[in-house]
Amino acid sequence: MSTSVIASAVGGPSLSQERRLVTAIPGPASEALLARKAEAVAAGVGHTVPIQAVAAGGGVVVDVDGNSLIDLGSGIAVTTVGNAHPAVVAAVQAQVAQFTHTCFMISPYESYVAVAEALNRLAPGDHAKKSALFNSGAEAVENAVKIARKATGRQAVVAFDHAYHGRTNLTMALTAKSMPYKSGFGPFASEVYRAPMSYPFRDGLSGADAAATAILLMEKQIGADNLAAVIIEPIQGEGGFIVPADGFLPALAEWCRAHGVVFIADEVQTGFTRTGAMFASELFGIVPDLITTAKGIAGGLPLAAVTGRADLMDAAHLGGLGGTYGGNPVACAAALAAIEVFETEDLSSRARALGEILFARLHSIQAADPRVGDVRGRGAMVAAEFIDPTTGAPDAALAGAVAKAAIAEGVIVLTCGTYGNVIRFLPPLSIPDALLEEGLDVVAAALAAA
Numbered sequence: 387m388s389t390s391v392i393a394s395a396v397g398g399p400s401l402s403q404e405r406r407l408v409t410a411i412p413g414p415a416s417e418a419l420l421a422r423k424a425e426a427v428a429a430g431v432g433h434t435v436p437i438q439a440v441a442a443g444g445g446v447v448v449d450v451d452g453n454s455l456i457d458l459g460s461g462i463a464v465t466t467v468g469n470a471h472p473a474v475v476a477a478v479q480a481q482v483a484q485f486t487h488t489c490f491m492i493s494p495y496e497s498y499v500a501v502a503e504a505l506n507r508l509a510p511g512d513h514a515k516k517s518a519l520f521n522s523g524a525e526a527v528e529n530a531v532k533i534a535r536k537a538t539g540r541q542a543v544v545a546f547d548h549a550y551h552g553r554t555n556l557t558m559a560l561t562a563k564s565m566p567y568k569s570g571f572g573p574f575a576s577e578v579y580r581a582p583m584s585y586p587f588r589d590g591l592s593g594a595d596a597a598a599t600a601i602l603l604m605e606k607q608i609g610a611d612n613l614a615a616v617i618i619e620p621i622q623g624e625g626g627f628i629v630p631a632d633g634f635l636p637a638l639a640e641w642c643r644a645h646g647v648v649f650i651a652d653e654v655q656t657g658f659t660r661t662g663a664m665f666a667s668e669l670f671g672i673v674p675d676l677i678t679t680a681k682g683i684a685g686g687l688p689l690a691a692v693t694g695r696a697d698l699m700d701a702a703h704l705g706g707l708g709g710t711y712g713g714n715p716v717a718c719a720a721a722l723a724a725i726e727v728f729e730t731e732d733l734s735s736r737a738r739a740l741g742e743i744l745f746a747r748l749h750s751i752q753a754a755d756p757r758v759g760d761v762r763g764r765g766a767m768v769a770a771e772f773i774d775p776t777t778g779a780p781d782a783a784l785a786g787a788v789a790k791a792a793i794a795e796g797v798i799v800l801t802c803g804t805y806g807n808v809i810r811f812l813p814p815l816s817i818p819d820a821l822l823e824e825g826l827d828v829v830a831a832a833l834a835a836a
């Protein structure tokens with residue numbers, strides 16, 4: 387494709403909604419870019435899908451060679467409203483022509499305040515809430531911990547097995563998995579402790595029993611008096627889409643409340659209708675003290691937030707929170723547009739409808755193939771865990787082979803999990819049903835052939 391065609395490529399829902407392979411993946415033009423990437427970009431920055439993207443929207447990503455791939459990843463749960471959603475595009479274009487930056491800490495503007503108001507209204511619980519805006523999920527997590535420490539005067543923080551909270555120093559410490567996130571990058575932040583996660587497929591424990599085990603560890607190894615915060619993903623993302631057993635999260639939240647420990651729900655991956663509710667906390671009946679958000683918040687623009695109890699949010703002294711770009715006006719304009727789409731188009735219902743398609747298909751695949759050990763998730767956040775059927779041991783090679791074969795056939799899927807043996811499905815909620823069905827056909831065929 388010529389450079390002028392690439393330059394004029396327009397994404398969004400008007401893109402032809404089809405899987406179309408006109409070359410092998412990668413095609414020659416994509417291959418040329420990947421060669422330049424290898425020369426120019428640090429080796430630590432990987433890529434899952436070997437293409438040069440030029441446009442995306444609805445349920446597809448189009449590459450420079452003219453291939454159209456079905457998108458079951460949403461750029462890691464980011465383009466929940468759809469890539470290049472027209473409302474997001476219009477809001478960004480209008481804002482970028484008006485002003486691009488003042489720094490909210492220098493000259494405030496309305497859109498930041500409006501995003502905070504929307505988050506305070508949407509986050510679980512009827513109590514008084516406040517928000518602060520940042521650039522990335524990791525930065526939101528760092529700030530939630532800062533706020534919890536300042537508010538409690540305590541230092542210790544508990545995170546869980548299989549947790550993922552980011553790649554900065556404190557969030558590496560909170561993250562469980564060494565390779566690739568932590569190995570060789572220490573020393574890590576201190577006063578971070580790890581508790582066992584409820585993982586029904588592997589621990590067989592009830593939610594109450596799993597919570598009792600975690601609480602005993604916190605009481606005996608740390609002591610509630612030293613504990614500033616417990617941070618947990620209501621459904622773990624990178625760790626393998628682990629849905630805790632019923633009762634686990636409410637028991638933890640209740641223990642935290644009884645002991646003055648700040649309960650932080652990291653909803654960076656689960657937030658904004660992805661799981662069939664505005665926030666996954668609602669699915670489990672919990673009201674976190676603080677929630678961290680990012681990914682789906684702004685239709686692809688970098689934005690993140692901490693939202694929670696006003697008394698906690700106000701604990702940090704004047705000037706103690708902020709950052710040069712946090713709550714950038716272009717990202718805030720995108721977020722206001724995306725939030726309006728979440729609400730007016732009732733994307734929670736859409737996520738549940740896509741979830742029905744995902745679960746029906748994956749359960750039927752599982753019924754015929756014992757290598758699919760578990761199918762789990764909520765809404766449009768669903769995964770399959772692959773195992774050796776005789777031992778139950780994780781089968782990362784199988785998950786990797788199926789994902790690779792699906793990508794070669796034009797379907798973008800991502801793997802995850804502590805053991806690397808999980809394939810996750812995170813379609814944009816703008817994907818047509820037929821395209822999701824076709825993507826799952828391709829995955830099923832790849833599994834059958836593996």
Ligand SMILES: *Cc1c(COP(=O)(O)O)cnc(C)c1O
Pocket residue numbers: 521522523524525527550551552553619623624652653654655680681
């Ligand atoms: C992705 C993710 C993060 C980190 O977000 P970044 O924007 O990549 O810094 C933190 N927590 C969870 C649960 C995530 O999925």
